[in-house]
Amino acid sequence: MRLKRVEMIGFKSFMDRTVLDFRDGITCVLGPNGCGKSNVVDAVRWVLGEQSAKQLRGEKMEDVIFKGTRRRKPMSSAEVSLVFDNTAQRLNLPYAEVAVTRRVSRAGTSDYFLNKTPCRLKDIRDLFYDTGVGNNAYSVIEQEIVGQVLDPSEDKVRTILEEGS
Amino acid sequence: MRLKRVEMIGFKSFMDRTVLDFRDGITCVLGPNGCGKSNVVDAVRWVLGEQSAKQLRGEKMEDVIFKGTRRRKPMSSAEVSLVFDNTAQRLNLPYAEVAVTRRVSRAGTSDYFLNKTPCRLKDIRDLFYDTGVGNNAYSVIEQEIVGQVLDPSEDKVRTILEEGS
Amino acid sequence: AREMFQTTFEQVRQNFREIFTTLFSGGEADLILHKTDDPLQSDIQVMARPSGKRVDSVSLLSGGERALTAIALLFAVYLIKPSPFCLLDEVDAPLDDMNVGRFVRLLERFSDRTQFIVITHNKLTMEAGNHLYGVTMEESGVSRLVSVSFDELRGEDPIEALEGI
Amino acid sequence: AREMFQTTFEQVRQNFREIFTTLFSGGEADLILHKTDDPLQSDIQVMARPSGKRVDSVSLLSGGERALTAIALLFAVYLIKPSPFCLLDEVDAPLDDMNVGRFVRLLERFSDRTQFIVITHNKLTMEAGNHLYGVTMEESGVSRLVSVSFDELRGEDPIEALEGI
Ligand SMILES: Nc1ncnc2c1ncn2[C@@H]1O[C@H](COP(=O)(O)OP(=O)(O)OP(=O)(O)O)[C@@H](O)[C@H]1O
Ligand SMILES: Nc1ncnc2c1ncn2[C@@H]1O[C@H](COP(=O)(O)OP(=O)(O)OP(=O)(O)O)[C@@H](O)[C@H]1O
Ligand SMILES: [Mg+2]
């Protein structure tokens, strides 16, 4: 069940519609400080159901919507889609391609979609149950995790193991 | 009031007597992971009076004494000296060179010396009052400080400013 | 639930020991369950000893050694249920050149079952990638994604090459 | 004490604004004292806006932008009472090449009054040093300090050169 691409529009600094094609093997993402690389990571976390604005470096969920710049107006909503290759029918849906989408508008709550059909976050989690896809400890690995994983007082290892059992 | 050199013996991984000559300008220290670079930083913090073993990544002060390896026996004490050029008489001592020394032995407390004469930590702090030398926020800057300085809940900026006023 | 946890724990422990020894070219590591009557309440201790060094608390390890140990632990859990994709955000920042090489070889080992997206500033990591993307902010505050060729990467500073796009 | 703090605060604020703009080649920053009746109890807020971007919480800045902002703040305090020496431990790790250059030029600006010791894995930082030391662990667990020449640095991988010593 390969990940084919990530599509973002209005998500943080990605004002225009952006498509990141996932290729096989190792893909490196480079660019200067502040150009938006970690925002891509936030987008993947977010579309997989991240509930905490703090985990996405914001104060409220609305902070993920493109805020505008000195020359551009803010946008009214943000949308991210994760598109999977389902030709092996690993996911229990009768489609060769499965797209998970999350959209949020200002002063609105998040809406979720599976192939453009509205659904609940629970449906997405059920769909991906046991596939390894989700906000687990090893789908997205950031630098801060090092300190947390090795800090005995954080008890993070237990949390990670319980997720995995 | 230039710093001339740091001398360490038995301090963490620096088993043998090691002298680091401080040159003018910018000195870079390089080496593989785990070879002892941050241990040099710990040594400078320690000799300036760091009281918290945790700040030196240990559990007790004794952890700074060379613990031995598979082939070498542990040492019984650790000693670090900071040697300053005092030809401009910036420090209120009648010597051209001023050495600040700290020594600790297993199951013992720390002893301090100024030019080999036993003294209290307070005497060292009084001597360096208003010179900028001490465990302030900018004499030793590590990576973790970034997160602390910018975290509003940590109130670290206030602490730093109060130190400086 | 208790046996499930115990089984998972045993597997993760084995994976951790093996991956650690690969990443550190030797040494040994362990995950220790400090049993109380209820394994679901016991403490999990991480033990890591690079080759030639004595056993000690993980807090005394260097920055790079801690990063590599945390990576070994996260991938030990990953192996239980590999995710189809894995995003790594600048986890190679504290690693020296040799360890970057070992980190990259670990990703290559798992790259048949997982698509890796590695955000990095490190030239060696970039060289090991199969594909390269650049993120630019030609217009301040607006991110754009571009494909980068390996020639562009080697020809000049890749970040400058990105700026010119 | 209240006026002392207020005076120091004003000076640090000015220094911070100036150093930030130098490090970010533009943009603006501020230190804001949220006055309660007692300035010794008020909140200090850090505001930082890289050029072209909108004002926002420092938590939304990128890893590299936060590092540079923290460095600007620490040196703003440093300028009140410059220390004769300053040790920096891998603070350049999150910086891209351009920002490493700016960071180094900041150190050069202050290197007439302060001896800088910079621990680093970054080749650009090493190139900018006036002197180089290497730390090796030829014998496992035992650190040794060696002088490294710039030829050794450029000839081959400096870490490998160190291993060979
Ligand atoms: N909602 C938003 N609207 C517009 N811009 C935003 C929004 N949220 C964050 N940003 C901008 O995104 C930038 C941060 O991007 P990001 O953290 O992805 O950088 P990065 O490429 O990871 O950099 P580094 O190499 O320093 O880690 C910040 O400058 C911030 O101003
Ligand atoms: N009391 C001690 N006796 C002997 N060795 C010690 C002692 N305390 C720490 N060490 C060793 O010092 C090493 C860590 O050194 P240090 O943190 O200085 O590395 P480093 O050069 O900064 O590496 P990195 O580049 O990864 O940050 C550890 O491997 C640890 O085993
Ligand atoms: Mg980032």
Ligand SMILES: [Mg+2]
């Ligand atoms: Mg270190």
